[in-house]
Amino acid sequence: MEKYDIVVIGAGSGGLTTAVGFSKIGKKVLLVEREHMGGECTNSGCIPSKALLHHAKSYYAAKQIAGVTPQSEEYRREAFSYVRSKVDAILAKETPQSFKNMGIDVVLGEAVFSTKCTIAVGGIIYKYKKAVIASGSSPRLMEIPGLTETDTLTNQNIFNLQDVPKKLLIIGSGPIGMEMAQAFTMLGSQVTIASIDSQFARFEDASISAIMQKKFEDLGITIRLNAYIQKVERGTAIFNIQPGDRVTDKTEIPFDKVLIAIGRVPNLPQGLEIAGIKHDTNGIITDKKHRTSNKYVYAVGDIAEKRKFTHTADDSARQVVTHIASKGLIRLNTSKAVPKVTYTQPEMAQVGMLWSEAVATYSADRIIRIEVPFADNDRANTDDATAGVLVVIARRMNGNILGAHIIGPAAGEILTIFTLAIDQNISMWKLQKLIFAYPTYSLIVKKAADQFVGRQLNEFVSDSKKSIRRHGLKIVAAGVWITAIIALNSYQTTQDLTTTQSAISLFNVITMTLWGPLLYVLLYAIRPVTFFPATALTILSGIFFGFLWGTVLTVFAATLAAGVAYWVGRFFGANLRLEDSVLGNSISTVREHTFSAVLTMRLIFAPFDLVSYAAGVLRTKFTPFIGATFLGIILGTATFVSIGASLDVEEFATNGFSLNLFEPKFLALSGGIFIASLLLSKFLKRWKAEA
Numbered sequence: 001m002e003k004y005d006i007v008v009i010g011a012g013s014g015g016l017t018t019a020v021g022f023s024k025i026g027k028k029v030l031l032v033e034r035e036h037m038g039g040e041c042t043n044s045g046c047i048p049s050k051a052l053l054h055h056a057k058s059y060y061a062a063k064q065i066a067g068v069t070p071q072s073e074e075y076r077r078e079a080f081s082y083v084r085s086k087v088d089a090i091l092a093k094e095t096p097q098s099f100k101n102m103g104i105d106v107v108l109g110e111a112v113f114s115t116k117c118t119i120a121v122g123g124i125i126y127k128y129k130k131a132v133i134a135s136g137s138s139p140r141l142m143e144i145p146g147l148t149e150t151d152t153l154t155n156q157n158i159f160n161l162q163d164v165p166k167k168l169l170i171i172g173s174g175p176i177g178m179e180m181a182q183a184f185t186m187l188g189s190q191v192t193i194a195s196i197d198s199q200f201a202r203f204e205d206a207s208i209s210a211i212m213q214k215k216f217e218d219l220g221i222t223i224r225l226n227a228y229i230q231k232v233e234r235g236t237a238i239f240n241i242q243p244g245d246r247v248t249d250k251t252e253i254p255f256d257k258v259l260i261a262i263g264r265v266p267n268l269p270q271g272l273e274i275a276g277i278k279h280d281t282n283g284i285i286t287d288k289k290h291r292t293s294n295k296y297v298y299a300v301g302d303i304a305e306k307r308k309f310t311h312t313a314d315d316s317a318r319q320v321v322t323h324i325a326s327k328g329l330i331r332l333n334t335s336k337a338v339p340k341v342t343y344t345q346p347e348m349a350q351v352g353m354l355w356s357e358a359v360a361t362y363s364a365d366r367i368i369r370i371e372v373p374f375a376d377n378d379r380a381n382t383d384d385a386t387a388g389v390l391v392v393i394a395r396r397m398n399g400n401i402l403g404a405h406i407i408g409p410a411a412g413e414i415l416t417i418f419t420l421a422i423d424q425n426i427s428m429w430k431l432q433k434l435i436f437a438y439p440t441y442s443l444i445v446k447k448a449a450d451q452f453v454g455r456q457l458n459e460f461v462s463d464s465k466k467s468i469r470r471h472g473l474k475i476v477a478a479g480v481w482i483t484a485i486i487a488l489n490s491y492q493t494t495q496d497l498t499t500t501q502s503a504i505s506l507f508n509v510i511t512m513t514l515w516g517p518l519l520y521v522l523l524y525a526i527r528p529v530t531f532f533p534a535t536a537l538t539i540l541s542g543i544f545f546g547f548l549w550g551t552v553l554t555v556f557a558a559t560l561a562a563g564v565a566y567w568v569g570r571f572f573g574a575n576l577r578l579e580d581s582v583l584g585n586s587i588s589t590v591r592e593h594t595f596s597a598v599l600t601m602r603l604i605f606a607p608f609d610l611v612s613y614a615a616g617v618l619r620t621k622f623t624p625f626i627g628a629t630f631l632g633i634i635l636g637t638a639t640f641v642s643i644g645a646s647l648d649v650e651e652f653a654t655n656g657f658s659l660n661l662f663e664p665k666f667l668a669l670s671g672g673i674f675i676a677s678l679l680l681s682k683f684l685k686r687w688k689a690e691a
Contacts, residue, residue, distance in 0.1 A: 012039020113271030542644020569616025602632025
């Protein structure tokens, strides 16, 4: 049995990034690949598809200028040899030997989990401290009666063609389907796209999908929507056109080849059940740290990600390396904006929310939609590339960007500005102040920012009125609250009372009745709305009720007070979208781990009311918040009650706090409890980090 610090299964984008990352920090790494180095992206995905698109666009542009010539036809026939040359050039840098030179052991074969901490490859057992599954995905297939394997294409075999088919049927209108449809059409194929969707490019903004559909149709691509394939007969595919529950028509589409482009399915390794790794039809189930149900095993890329992109696989791999190398001390940002680009001509690119998603999340009156056509961009005009539009969705008033959608030249490059803006909360106000080089395509971003600023200045008064109406109840409540606090402080000043004297007077009243303990609990519970110091009341409970009953009553009362402060924070924090701020990732973490976060804060004696207000503002779950509060304040309450129990009330009333008031035994008890709280909180932090 051979032993490794890290075993990586899969040599695609996620696997290679993981293996190289760990090798750089001195880990002993084993990389296992069952098929070919470079994975899907290099061999049958990003690289060959973009190479084919480049070749097709070059050929088509030349044909538009000079017509069909012997030289252009020779260039067209070289399309697939060009693609394979580009793939080979990249694979030359990704050989097993090149990774062995980095100190990474490479084994070719099928990895099978044999225990929670071992895999078997070709009969050899490899033991690991940590493993990362990056086995990727494969094209989703479908059973079509009459369709032979010879006539079926997927992204895995389409680039092995020797020539362009005369008639190509593409089933599916996702990125792969659209890119290949345009490439093969430009190379001379008669292409038909058939999709069950009712809208072409339905995952794009409506303005963008309409432009792309017209572009495709102008290019000669036939698009059939609501099309459900029934069977294939003698080189003809038969579809039902079914826009709803009812079949409205049938259509027949002749073909030479059929490209199936309807999505991806995960490549699940064998032995997952033995290793205790949970999975479903979408892939391996992971937490926000990319860890599986087996704490020794992580999963990255297509095998676990909802968004199956090369760049998301690379990013999740980097996060796993960071998490393991730092032993969980460096917090991962799992809420990054994820860009998506479809490399058609013109390109389509998007990041963040669609308009429909933004409306559902914020409501239409709180967001703004900006559209700038590329016809307004000087560089696009000089290059005769004005077909396109930039759509930006932003919050009204503050200008925070929720989504950006582009169709046009260099769309994928321009999109990076918006990806950065969303991640770093760079508003449209700030983008409007940025200097862009002239003339560049990216100046369309400033055009959008100019439009946003102009509209917001014109609509500032109406937006302000809407905001006031929206927050009117909170404004009134805050006014009443502030007035009451001022009146209370004014009374205390008028009567020449210190906080200590006020507290003692209050307790004298409480202890004059049989209902004193209940009255104490109720007054303590409403204390957060008066800002009366919790410490003073807690110490006084020890003076008047003794250590035992003072602790019991105050723990109960303080828990109620925390609930009051929580709902005050919840009320005033309503409609705030703090997850959109720079603290967004931390807020999500607190919401997910409310109990441990609040318990830790209580144990280290963090400001009591501040924690409670913040929990309400952040809209954490109430039950874990109140449970953690109850447990977390026991030690702290006992600390301050014990101090109170050690004081002489008359001496305290006369001289206030002084060391002469403390009895050594109670002082020692309170000090011991405080130290115990700190040690317990440190243990919880370490336990949470390891978890």
